[in-house]
Amino acid sequence: MHEMSLAAALVEQVSAVLVREGAREVVSLTLALGPLCGVEREAFSFCFPLAAAGTPLAGATLHIRELPLTVRCTACGSMVHPQDGWDLACPTCATAPVEILQGRDFILETLEVR
């Protein structure tokens, strides 16, 4: 359940932004989550309010935007959006290495503050 560690890291990260921006609390925040980032959406949503309690993030609304997975075959160059979760191999070249263009990210995109 590393989502708790991640939620705690996020609270720290956001608190630093608040200080820098002279804001006092977070109303909402938007995260972007790729399917290969190793973070379980439900578990993170469960942990976030626990980590946020007693901080300027308490009560903030959490929006999570799911990023589609995009890979490029290094042999033929075709771009693939694997639909079936984890089958990353290129449908044409099969065993050629693929380059992940998008899908590994777990990003704090925006903060709504006051």
Next chain:
Amino acid sequence: MCETCGCSADAHAHPHPHPHPEEDDGRTRTLAVAQRVLAENDRLAAANRRWLAERSIPAVNLISAPGAGKTRLLERTLEGLRGRLPCAVIVGDVQTDTDARRLQGRGAPVWQIETLDACHLDAQRIARILPRAVPEGTRLLLVENVGNLVCPAAFDLGETLKVALLSVTEGEDKPLKYPTLFHRAPVVVITKTDLIPHLSWNAELCRDNILRVRPDARILSLSAQTGAGLESWLQFLTGLRP
């Protein structure tokens, strides 16, 4: 004077380029941040990686389910590399120093991290002990992560590469069930191959499943018990560069 902010304008109807700290109209603003959530871990991991590279020390982050044979493989690895390659070991467990004690006396310093509440090692825990755990002259750092196929995959420690262990008793479908780890591990070691005669193990299927999530994965098979396949693993480690 403006009564709200004390500026020198004579009424408060003037436009305000400056903020009024006491005024709270409840209005919010949106900040575009665009930072990775693990930015701090990644920063520390990059510092660890730099520290190791400056000393020409490659580092392997061993990840597997509990009981896949990480510690047994390390015992045999240290014995096999003794006199060939100076190693240092960092072992992570939720509790106990059992693994560190098992690995002692094999020619390499062993440092145990008890994570207590955490299901994984992170870059900060490594950064704290790196200079003490890795003495001068070390040529390979072996990190045994906490036994867990999920959480350790998300945290970069500053390693050269992640190695996933998969024991034959776990089943061929593990790479598809835990794809994040197997996707991030360029090397997969199939362990406990001496047990294959007792199982309906399908090596071909396992290989296909690994390559589905990581088409360029390198797969090594070995038995730490009998020593079969061990030499290829040792040679792989000996050839690593940071």
